[in-house]
Amino acid sequence: MANIRDVAQRAGVSVSTVSNLLNGRTNRMRPETLARIEAAIIELQFSPNRAARQLKTGQVNMLGLLVPSIVNPSFAELAHEIDIAAKQHGYRVLLGNTYRNQEEERTFLNDLLSQGIRGMIVVSTMTEQSHFHDAIARGLVMVNYDMQTHPDSPERSVIGDSISMDNFQAGKIAAQHLIDRGCKNIAFVTESGKTVSRMNRISGFINAAQQSGLSDHYRIIEGKARSGYGDAEMTELGKALAKTISQQPTPPDGIVAVNDVMAIGLIAGFRASGIRVPEDISVVGIDNTFLTSLVTPALTSVAPPLTEIATVMVDRLIARLDNPAIEVEEFLFLPELVIRESVVG
Template sequence: MANIRDVAKHAGVSVSTVSNVLNGRTDQMRAETLVRIQQSMQTLNYFPNRVAQQLKTGQAKMIGLLVPSIVNPSFAALAREVDLAAKKRQFRVLIGNTYRQIEEEEAFLDDMFSHGVRGIIVAACDIEKAHFARAAEQGMVMVNYDGRMPTRAQSDHYALDSVSMDNIEAGRMAAEHLIAQGCRRLAFATVEGMTPSRAHKIEGFLRAVQYHGLYREGMIIEGQAMAAYGDTEMTELGRALALKISQQPVFPDGIVAINDALGIGLMAGLHQAGIHVPQQISIVGIDNIPLAGLVFPGLTSIMPPLREIAEVMVDRLIERTENPDMPPEEFLFSPSLVSRQSVR
């Protein structure tokens, strides 16, 4: 089935230009461009309003979920919980895999409009980008996941909810656990490319080490991703960082990983380098993905209450779709520690 990107390519225009046609914004468009797009839609049998008409009859209910990469186990776990929460309310979930690329995010938003979807969960993306603001102004209800409330959230046309684990507390809790178990030379392993949630985890980590007088230069160890932000390559990045750490003259005795996938890759790389976890280096991950309890040694991790988070996000989407005048709210969930064998 053709989508909006296929129409744009066939007509030789941008996705946003096709979106303007779908949403009736053609007053500034050249007549020949409009005709070319309409002909492309007919040629490709692209009928964007078909599902929207079905929605009006009450025969289908859908919400959208935009994630950077479903390959990342953290986002896969989120998608599962959102899907389960939606099904309990007789809704289905359409997932957009955008790799944090603006064109893909814009295309996903346009696809949601064309399918009649009026509520989406935006996971771990910069919700203050212009295309999200435009979507909100056009009536799209959004929940911002894994980020704090945007500064523009109180504006008349940009009201949205923010739902997240307390990432500052997650970073602090991970560092505190390592310190309590006797670690004194700590490090935080992450990937280049800062997002709000990553910055908050690092902030919490630094608060803990500074409080205990353990701060030193070079505590943040970053890996270079092949693609921006490294969402699809976390385990490989962890393995590469392990090699980097093993070559240091004095390596850390406790490491907080930005997420479990990177932490698992880190453990595999350290094992290959002949460094024993947890005897020589203790490791704590963040997210508590299912694989964390299956690897050896089991990865100690900071766990978000993902099921409760998903329930709130789906409920708020449905409620705000039915009542757009509801004031925006921020929901911040406390993390918890799941202790396994990766910490001495």
């Protein structure tokens, strides 16, 4: 199999000249030189690999994206927006689907670094783990989504930018909508794994309930997934929890689900138990995925501005790749309620 040196020899140029072509730096290259290199590439059936692209820059025009599970449509839709934003900068995205498994994450980080990829977006995972710090020490630049840090946390200076929807406000907005529509006994339904975003959503829900005089009329209902944090099991878990809720002596009249997938599972489970949504129980989701308008009733949900979030994440990551001295910042984006048919009134 031909390599970059074979191409250089056939075209009668240096290896660095071939590298310039592979990395799009042809503005000062003579047309005849460019033609010789292109002819040599075709003749030798050369497929440039990542190592060739690293010869001059030390990195490739690719970004890593680590997500817990692409099965969750909120992560899939975010990945889509990140891919679009990256391509506008001439970058492609390498996806790591790691299920919050530390060994999977460690392997993905090592793969990125070995391939010359120096920028990564980490979505909703536990970045305080040592393998993330090790990767940063080895030159990885990180932007973190959905993992807000405390202002005084030492992690801020190490982990990098934190970019997120304001999950506290998301939980509060969802609960307040139920209260405004007349719900008097509300619940937040979630998987028991405590990620930062889930805890912030619960805190916002509790805040709305307490400020509205429902301090004795709200509850947190948790279910345990078979593995991890339930990222790939939310629909089935929602169906199972709906059955449990339907058997309670006094079921809630309004529910905020931790995300849309959980909410859809709840609606399906209530239907199977003979409970009507929204006539008997109102349901609000969070994330506003494409599924919200496809279920019956269409799901009211709290929407993050995904396009804006993805654009800022990619812009910040590339800026930090160009200038690592840029000060670390935290960006919070306000969500909006999208009203559909799953809440009474």
